[in-house]
Structures are given as structure tokens and as C-alpha cells.
Amino acid sequence: MSNLLTASIGRKLLMSVSGLFLILFLFVHLILNSFLLLDGCMGFETGQLFNAGVHFMGTNPLIKIIEPTLALGFVVHIVYSLILTVQNMKARGPQAYASGKKTTGVEWASLNMLPLGIAILAFLIVHIFNFYMKMKGYIAWEGGEVEFPFFGSMATGENAYALVNETFKSLPLVLLYVVGSVALAFHLAHGFWSSFQTIGWNNPIWMPRLRVISNVVAIILGGGFTVIALAQHLFF
């Protein structure tokens, strides 16, 4: 294990593992978001399912431990991306090719991971101010108390659904969410399979499989968040 993190592959391992951890978080996030649309088909009143989900995430002791871990995951992923990018620019040298780069068949996303990441970070900051800061009580917000079913009995909590519903009435904001989600989809289309390549879990047989899985993950997450934001704006 000695000086693993001073080696290029060690630093890339950190990018890879933190990236996969963040993808795991995104899946949990998407499941919670899907509650915004599922009240009707599950037989609940509008907003109950999501409010129960938010209540669960807000009160569960496990989440209290995972939250700082998640923040650490973001910090590691962002800090190391910057360190690696600076090293790569240095390795590449200041002199660009006058005749450009005409290599064909290279994924567009793979060449633009940093810009895509910056776009996602910008979106994330807006997103945190829109919801996280309010739900955690850092920014004042009037949602009122509501009652919802919670594991067989009834519980009361803040009406987080109203906050989401209110926020997504703004068309520019919904469009910003769509742009953020699409940037995320492209980031993951390369990032997912690339992280497995970095861990070393790849060979000529798994390469095409991982690329397909990567695209599926990107479409589920990017597409999922897009559809939920648009549906909230249009139908709720």
C-alpha cells in the first residue's frame, strides 16, 4: 500500500471509486425523486409518498453517517480531478498541434469530462440552494406541516413536496435542471465504464459490455432526472 496515492494509477483509483460511490448515491436520489410521480399509481394522495421519503431520509440515523461520507466523495472526486487535469496539461505541454486533432472514433464525452464536470458542479450548487439548504433549515421556507403514511402508521413532517412543486413551476429553472441532467448523462456515459477500466475490471470481452452498461446507466440517471423535472412542471 506504500505511497499508492502518489502514483498516477493510485490517484485514478480514487477518481474511479469516488465516482462509483457518487453514482450509487444518484440511484438512491433517483428512486426518491420517482416518488414525486408515483402517488397516483400507488394509491396515495399527491405528495404523500415523497413526503414520507423525505421524512425517512431526514430522520434515519444511517443517513446521518452517510451524508458526510457523500460530501467527502464529492470533495475527493473534484479535488483529484483538478490535480490530475493540471498534471495532464503539464504532460501535454504548451504547444498545441497546428493541424488540430483529427483522430476519429473517440467518444466526445471522454474528451470533455472536465467541462461536463464543471457544468454538473454549477448545477449542483444551484440545486443545493433550491432544496437541500431549505429542507435542512439553513434557508427559511414556509411549507407547513402535513400528515402522511409512514411504515404502516401516520407521521407528520414538513411538506417537502410543496417546495418541489413550487420550485418546478419556473420554466427557466426546469430547463436548467434538464441541462444539468443531460451533462450528467454524458459525464456518466464515459465515467462509468472508465471507472471499471481503472479498477482493472476489463478485458476484450467485457469492454463492449461495460460500454453498453455505461450508456444504460447514463440514460437511466440523466433521463430519469430530466423526465421527473419536466413531468413535475407539466402535469403537477
Next chain:
Amino acid sequence: MEKIINLTLKVWRQNGSKAKGRFETYKVNNVSTDSSFLEMMDMLNEQLVSEDKVPVAFDHDCREGICGTCSLYINGRPHGPDDDVTTCQLHMRKFTDGQTITIEPWRSTAFPVIYDLMVDRRAFDKIISAGGYVSVNTGGVPDANAIPIAKADADESMDSASCIGCGACVAACKNGSAMLFVSAKVSQLAMLPQGRIEASRRAKAMVAKMDELGFGNCTNTGACEVECPKNISLSNIARLNREFLYAKFQD
């Protein structure tokens, strides 16, 4: 069918590693489409010599695509517009009459320009010296059935061994990474029983040397695989990562 074409060349000229480089434009006429790119460069140099000018310096040796000496970044691609060939195997039929061809050296901090189009690729030799070998004499050629090796492994090892160390992977990489080269050299030995024994030590030593020499970090864009004249597969990089991480976790 042989055709005769006239070309305009924009060539990078640089009088030594410390000097400031610039592009010079030259006309080369009556080039046969049957000739190779380097033969066209020879025509240019003969022309320059006859005009009492300094000929363009460029690396070349075997001129049959097996030594890895030739380089050149031609019209936006290492080894030019053809796929899976080195510059010396590139034919002039890939170009059209009146075309302007831009010729640059490999660009990478680890490959500094020596003169004009020649770059110093000794960094690759240093990586090989760091561990790209089997450190005991394995004797003469044994009977083919003495050490059984699966056909698939033998084939993959052979494919990795076809790397000629030309440096096109580094030249094509947006990160100036040498991972395709290092991974091919680690893989060709790691897949055979004689090389397997030192696989961990080799992976650690070669990666450490690669980092020390200032090559970049791989982000798996795959540009190297596309531009490699020998079709070295990107899955070698996964194998190198695997060997390296396994070795580090053993420590």
C-alpha cells in the same frame, strides 16, 4: 494507377531543443502517388540540399513498419491519415493534387524536440530499463509442449508484443499519457509463465518510472488505440491497472 501530384508542405523547423520553432512552407512537385511519405520527404530534402539549404531532420530507419523509429504528426493525426500503418508505410495515394500537408513533431513534455521533426523518445527506453524484461536467462528455445500455454493467452501476448514503441499513443493522447505503451510491455510478459513471476515488480517499477518522467494520467479516451499503428488494445491498460493495484495492495 500511378498519378503525379504537386504538394504544398507546412513543415515544423526548429534549430535545436532550445531554439524557437516555426513553420516553413515548401512546394514539392512531381510526386508519384506510388511513393511513400518518407520518399516524398527525401525529395523535399534533395530539393533543399540543391538550393544550399539545411534539409529537414526526421527520424526513420527500417522503412517497413517494424522498427518504430519514424514518427511525424501529419494533418492532425500521428502517422498520417491512413489507419494501422507507420509513417514509412503511408503512401502518397492518400493525398490529392494541390493539397497542403502540415507536418509536426510529436508534442509531449516527455518527448522534447531535438531538431525539426525529431523528438527525444529515450523516455520509453528508460521505462523499459526500469523493468520491461525477464531478469534471468530463460535458456534456449524449449520444446513447444514443455510449458503449456493456452492459445488465447499466447495470441494476446503476441498482440501486445507487436508494440514498436513509436510513441504515437503519447502523441495522440490529450493527457500526454504513455499508458498504452507501458501496458503493452507489461502485458506481453505478464501473460506468459516466464514473465508472470516478476509481473508485480515489473508493473510497479515501470509505472513509477513513467510517472517520474512526466507522462500524464490516462483518462481512457481511447485516442491512443485508434492511432496505434500496431492496433494495441485498450484492454491492456485495464490489465496494467489490475497488475499495479494488485501489487500495491500486496505491499
